[in-house]
Structures are given as structure tokens and as C-alpha cells.
Amino acid sequence: MTESGKVGSGKAGAGTDEARGAFGADEARGALDAAVEHLRGRQHQDGWWKGELATNVTMDAEDLMLRTFLGISTPRTNEETARWIRSQQRADGSWATFHGGPGDLSTTVEAWVALRLAGDQPEEPHLRKAAAFVRSEGGVERARVFTHIWLALFGLWSWDDCPSLPPELMYLPPWAPLNIYNWGCWARQTIVPLTIVSALEPVHPVGFDIADLQTGESPPPRQSAYSVGGFFQRLDPLLHAYRRHPLKGLRRPAMRRAAEWILARQEADGGWGGIQPPWVYSLIALNLMGYQLDHPAMRAGIAGLDGFTIQADSPAGPVRWLEACQSPVWDTGLALDALLEAGVPADDPAVLKATDWLLDEQILADGDWQVRRPHLPPGGWAFEFANDNYPDTDDTAEIVLGLRKVKHPDPDRLRKAIDRAVTWTTGMQSRDGGWGAFDADNIHTLANALPFCDFGAVIDPPSADVTAHVVEMLAAEGRADEEPCRRGLRWLFDAQEPDGSWFGRWGANHVYGTGAVVPALVAAGVSRDLPPIRAAVRWLETHQNADGGWGEDLRSYVDPAWIGRGESTPSQTAWALLALLAAGEDSESVDRGIEHLVRTQRPDGGWDEELYTGTGFPGDFYISYEIYRLVFPIWALGRYVARDAR
Known part of the structure; x- marks a missing residue:
């Protein structure tokens, strides 16, 4: 359970809106160091992380x-x-x-x-x-x-x-x-x-x-x-x-x-x-x-x-x-990415322990996904400790993004695991160019009309957040110019909302979708000056809260009046910052967002986040991932500090 009401990192100097002028890179670095230390302390001795999953x-x-x-x-x-x-x-x-x-x-x-x-x-x-x-x-x-x-x-x-x-x-x-x-x-x-x-x-x-x-x-x-x-x-x-x-x-x-x-x-x-x-x-x-x-x-x-x-x-x-579910593979993949984005050495013991655990979790067995892709060899990761029948492309993409940065004592083993994962994920692309989470071409809407189906999403079509993560992974692997990645980019361009944002299927909501897509577009070589990215930047800046953070209430899935609106949270603030930093923004919006993270950090290096920012079924079932409030701020702070160090 979180300790609500505790704010202010001992390493952060700015405690009020009026103190923003005193904010600088040293405070961001101090907050980042404290958060990394907190994350290190939560790693299991076997190498994994698992936060509580509340529903x-x-x-x-x-x-x-x-x-x-x-x-x-x-x-x-x-x-x-x-x-x-x-x-x-x-x-x-x-x-x-x-x-x-x-x-x-x-x-x-x-x-x-x-x-x-x-x-x-x-x-x-x-x-x-x-x-x-x-x-x-x-x-x-x-x-x-x-x-x-x-x-x-x-x-x-x-x-x-x-x-x-x-x-x-x-x-x-x-x-x-x-x-x-x-x-x-x-x-x-x-x-x-x-x-x-x-x-x-x-x-x-x-x-x-x-x-x-x-x-x-x-x-x-x-x-x-x-x-x-x-x-x-x-x-x-x-x-x-x-x-x-x-x-x-x-x-x-x-x-x-x-x-x-x-x-x-x-x-x-x-x-x-x-x-x-x-x-x-x-x-x-x-x-x-x-x-x-x-x-x-x-x-x-x-x-x-x-x-x-x-x-x-x-x-x-x-x-x-x-717990409706447990998310150790997802949490560990995100934690590994966060540590590496924070500048933790690629051969750090915590990084290697997490890597070895993830390598052992790679799924090399058959599953239901082969009904649509019978000739595709396995190689993905699932979300949970045990779910070999259902690896998913989202976990796999995020894990590859982290693993490829690791300096492992057995580089051949690591490379083979990454290659299997990339092959599997690429092969799970749907015909329209996007990626769903668990299946390819799971787009038939007839089931939605059954009287039985009033309990939320019953199909798994491509989504902007999952497609973005896969596109970013392919770009990191040097495959941005290959046809699967280009088709994924076209899908993302077509999926952009008229207001410049992207819908978030697995996280709340347009802040999550936009925070995933913009870094993917930039990683794939899309110019930061192109209209889709400038529109996304304007949308994010327009929806920044007065306290410098970002938030989007889960009611945005059923009531458009809530889109981009809600109390600031650490994870959503970090998602917005990741998009703005990827877009090359060196602006007051970025500084205010970073300051918000620094100012709301707890003395132990973590953050409080009572509001839910994860999505199971849009409109019906929502999730609070305990690890989100820690790993995503680390990610954003790490990129901010690295940018200022260049």
C-alpha cells in the first residue's frame, strides 16, 4: 500500500510553484539517483521485480x-x-x-x-x-x-x-x-x-x-x-x-x-x-x-x-x-529499461540478474497464437510468471528494447534470444500493419454483438500503444527501413486523432498513447518537424496541468470531456515527458514537468500514485500498476539528465 501525502525528495530544492526559478539539473540528477536506489532495493534476489496489481x-x-x-x-x-x-x-x-x-x-x-x-x-x-x-x-x-x-x-x-x-x-x-x-x-x-x-x-x-x-x-x-x-x-x-x-x-x-x-x-x-x-x-x-x-x-x-x-x-x-493478475515479466522489463535509461552500467549486477531471469522466461513453446500464424517460430515473452500459452507483443518489444543495451557475459545467448523475439514479434503483425497484444488479425467484431458480451473488450485488434512499442523496437534493431516497420508507421499515422493525440488501449489513455507513439516515430526516423509530431506536442502542452504534471481520468474512455484531463500522476507525467523529450522539446513545459516529478518525490525515492493508470478493458476494467509510479519517472528523468549532459 502506498503512503499517501508524503511529498518532497530530500534532494529536491523546489518545494512550491514560486520556487521554480531555483530548479536545475542538479535537482533532477538527485531525484534520479534516489529513485534508482529505491528501484534497486525492490529487486528480488532472483532478478525480477513485481509491484502490486490493484483492480x-x-x-x-x-x-x-x-x-x-x-x-x-x-x-x-x-x-x-x-x-x-x-x-x-x-x-x-x-x-x-x-x-x-x-x-x-x-x-x-x-x-x-x-x-x-x-x-x-x-x-x-x-x-x-x-x-x-x-x-x-x-x-x-x-x-x-x-x-x-x-x-x-x-x-x-x-x-x-x-x-x-x-x-x-x-x-x-x-x-x-x-x-x-x-x-x-x-x-x-x-x-x-x-x-x-x-x-x-x-x-x-x-x-x-x-x-x-x-x-x-x-x-x-x-x-x-x-x-x-x-x-x-x-x-x-x-x-x-x-x-x-x-x-x-x-x-x-x-x-x-x-x-x-x-x-x-x-x-x-x-x-x-x-x-x-x-x-x-x-x-x-x-x-x-x-x-x-x-x-x-x-x-x-x-x-x-x-x-x-x-x-x-x-x-x-x-x-x-x-490480485486479478501478476505482472513480473512486464515489471522486470520496464525496470530493466528504466535502469539503463538512468545511466546504470550495462553490466551492472542488477542489470545482469534481471537479464538472466528474463532470458530464462522467454517462451519457446507453442501457443494459441499459432492458429493465425502456424509457421511462425516462438520467441516472445508473456506478462506473468506462468502464461506460456499467451506471450504478447507488448512485453516482448519492451524487453528487447532493454536487453539489446545489456553488456552480457554470454553475448551469443543474448543475441539469439533477441533475434528470436524480433522474428516472432514481426511475424505477429496484422494485415493492416498494426500489432495487437496477443494475436494477429484478431479483428472480427461479430462477437461484440452477442447478448453475452457486455463485459468489455472481447477482441484484440491492433492498438497505437502496442504498435508504437513494436515500431520503436524494430527501429532500435536497425530495421526502420524494412517493410514491417514502414507499415507500422503508416498504421500509426492513420490512427492519430484529429486533436493530435493517440488513443491508449492498455494505459490511461491519450496521454499513454501519445507518450508511446511520439518516441517510436522519432526512433524510426520521422522528422520532429513533421505535422503529426508537432500536433502531438501541441496537444500535450495544451493539456499540462497548472502544477506542471499531466493526468487523464479513466472516465475519458466513456466521456470525451475527460480526454487529457485529470489529476497529475507520476506515471502520466513521465509519459508526456518522454514524448516531449523525444520530440526535441527544450521548453518550459518540459522543465515544469520534470520539476513536478522532483517536487512530488517521496523521501525514499519513490512516488505516490493512488489513481489508476492501467487499462484492462476500456470503459469496464482498470488496473493500478504499483511499479509504474517508479519506473516511468526514472525513465523520464534519465532522458532529461542525459540530454542536459550532452
Whole structure:
């Protein structure tokens, strides 16, 4: 947990806006040295870094519900989880999906149900306030499909009112519409187990109801029968009818095929995809298919979830919460890049330990990405400790950018790893010239129209931030003039917003996208004087806050009024600075941004950042990466200090 309110590095001289005139390179160097020392102190003895990954209480509520459904909950885990959920409730009775954000209907419904399962009574003030919020937002009737599924598992919602998802989807070949490989990898791994759950419609009765959350409102009207969404809405009753009378020669083998698919993708840590949603639904699906709790797959899955939990003390007693994911490979790649950008020697022991750990983590096995690229040899990195089925281009590009600067005692080993990674990443380019994160050409939007898909992004099309990272990596490798890089550049030019910014898919939001694209364009040889870069510079300077920093509220994904607007954060300030420095700016905006980082640094060399700056699903699911508030300011300070030293 961060220590909020602590500002002012002991090495920073400027404490107020009026003191800016006293700011200089010595203060920036002092702040950089303190931050590097802090980052060094956080490295694990095996060479990796891993910051806490925070999301929202949906993860904790669903963990408690999963354990209740499987019969493995205990009074201790229930109470510790319940304390955590209660501690995150907002004054209006709701729970939000990110720090400082508005209350969210579905998150509040799931939190309410989890607390009831833990023994809280509906007449208690916190649950009364939560129920009132739910009703004010249209009631449980307006909650998302996934929330309705969790309610149906406990007999609190009718399965007839949940969209049907037939396991016969498993028979569709990769070229067919709605086959599982047209979904993004995170959605694919979630949908497959849910086909089993949807087919069996299990119910684990509980001793309460959800009348307090209901308004009795009618469902929203159907979409036009002539729209794709309207067609699927009218198809859903037929799928429900088929569920009651399926062709046994199709359904049972389809369910077995789904279960085998799930088992084949269980990772070494017991999980699926290294993320919570497919993990919990896979455990439920396998259990429904007859895999008992003592089966090795079930034991490993449950034990792995335990490894994703964080326990701490609070004034109310011990609390327990679940990380939706863990990001050690990503964090280590960024930390390695940051150290090298800060001027740490390329053969420094910390650099070499991180390098050796990353080299061991390179994935040389097959994965789902080969469905679209069957002849491409492996060579990427994943995000997590264990996710060999799903390496991603974003991690791989950032890791290569760091590894190529390392002075390693075995340069041949290092070079071979980099070459494999570059070959794999280049081969994952989509036909339109951009790069998605996990798959190539994952652009089919038909799945978005399904009644089932109201839970965020379900496909993985190319994005500006990922494409920029790959382009920058290719340019660093001397491949800027080769066709893949040139096609990536054209994609980025086409993706620029009319205001001069770029949309950020995996980070918040236009500040992140712009902070990624401008350095990539410059690295690839684009003139700093060209209109796309000048427009980006103007956009960043226009959106600088009065305190010298930058921030963009996550509501910008759903409300354009928030684009480029928000409270300053260390990571977003650093992203903006990286773009401005790459664009060759030697301006007051840069100096004020650097001063903001220096002035807000903690005495221990780190920074506080309560606001979330990571994105899981734009508009629906957000992430706070603890490591961001440290590595990106180091990166920006390092480039600033290096520029002034030249």
C-alpha cells in the first residue's frame, strides 16, 4: 500500500510553484539517483521485480463466491475478504471500478452478495446503502451478464434470463464466424468454460434473496430485428430451447472437448492465462464436469489462486484481497529499461540478474497464437510468471528494447534470444500493419454483438500503444527501413486523432498513447518537424496541468470531456515527458514537468500514485500498476539528465 501525502525528495530544492526559478539539473540528477536506489532495493534476489496489481472488489467478491460454490470457503477467509470489501465501499454505498471513480452497478451488486454470503445482514447500514445505490441505478435487472451468471449460480437469478452460450461453439473451425479464436485470448479462455456452465445451469442454493436489489423494471427493448445485435437477441430463445432438448450426440462430446481444451491450457502455476476470470470459470466448469476437488488440476488451480492473494492488517482486523493478475515479466522489463535509461552500467549486477531471469522466461513453446500464424517460430515473452500459452507483443518489444543495451557475459545467448523475439514479434503483425497484444488479425467484431458480451473488450485488434512499442523496437534493431516497420508507421499515422493525440488501449489513455507513439516515430526516423509530431506536442502542452504534471481520468474512455484531463500522476507525467523529450522539446513545459516529478518525490525515492493508470478493458476494467509510479519517472528523468549532459 502506498503512503499517501508524503511529498518532497530530500534532494529536491523546489518545494512550491514560486520556487521554480531555483530548479536545475542538479535537482533532477538527485531525484534520479534516489529513485534508482529505491528501484534497486525492490529487486528480488532472483532478478525480477513485481509491484502490486490493484483492480476492484469484483475480484474479491467473485473469489468468495467461487469458494462458496465449490464448498471450500472458511470463516476466516470469508471474514478477511469481507473486511476488505467493506473497507473499499464509497460514501454513497457503492463500489467503484477504480480509485476515485464513480460507483459501478455490477460491482456493487457482487459486493453486496459476497457480503451476504459472509454473514452480513441486509438491515446493516452499509448493505442498506449499497442496496439503495443499486436501485437508484436501475436495480440488479440492469447489471451485466457476468453478474447475472454469478447470481444464477446461487439461485438468485433465473438461468432463463442469462444469454445462452452453447458448447457446440467448440466445433466451429478457425475460419468460421464466432469460432473461439476470433475472441481475444482473455475472452476465449473465459467463454470456453462458460459454455459448460451455461449448458449445465448449476444452482447452489443460499438462504437469502436479492429482493432489496430489485426494482421490477422491464428489460430494455430489443434492438432492431435488422441489426446484428437484434438478430442475436432473437436467436437466444431458440438456444435456450435447444439447451432443454439438445442433440446428445453433439452436446456431450462438445462439453468434453471444451473440458479437454481447458485442461490443455492450464499453466504451471495452476491457473489459466494468468488472470482471474478464466481461472475461476475454468475451476467451476471442470468441477461440473466431474473433476473433484482432489483432482490434480483442481488442486493446482485452487492453490494457484491462493498464491494471488495478499493479506495485511487493518484497523478492523486482518484483510485479504486477490490480485486479478501478476505482472513480473512486464515489471522486470520496464525496470530493466528504466535502469539503463538512468545511466546504470550495462553490466551492472542488477542489470545482469534481471537479464538472466528474463532470458530464462522467454517462451519457446507453442501457443494459441499459432492458429493465425502456424509457421511462425516462438520467441516472445508473456506478462506473468506462468502464461506460456499467451506471450504478447507488448512485453516482448519492451524487453528487447532493454536487453539489446545489456553488456552480457554470454553475448551469443543474448543475441539469439533477441533475434528470436524480433522474428516472432514481426511475424505477429496484422494485415493492416498494426500489432495487437496477443494475436494477429484478431479483428472480427461479430462477437461484440452477442447478448453475452457486455463485459468489455472481447477482441484484440491492433492498438497505437502496442504498435508504437513494436515500431520503436524494430527501429532500435536497425530495421526502420524494412517493410514491417514502414507499415507500422503508416498504421500509426492513420490512427492519430484529429486533436493530435493517440488513443491508449492498455494505459490511461491519450496521454499513454501519445507518450508511446511520439518516441517510436522519432526512433524510426520521422522528422520532429513533421505535422503529426508537432500536433502531438501541441496537444500535450495544451493539456499540462497548472502544477506542471499531466493526468487523464479513466472516465475519458466513456466521456470525451475527460480526454487529457485529470489529476497529475507520476506515471502520466513521465509519459508526456518522454514524448516531449523525444520530440526535441527544450521548453518550459518540459522543465515544469520534470520539476513536478522532483517536487512530488517521496523521501525514499519513490512516488505516490493512488489513481489508476492501467487499462484492462476500456470503459469496464482498470488496473493500478504499483511499479509504474517508479519506473516511468526514472525513465523520464534519465532522458532529461542525459540530454542536459550532452
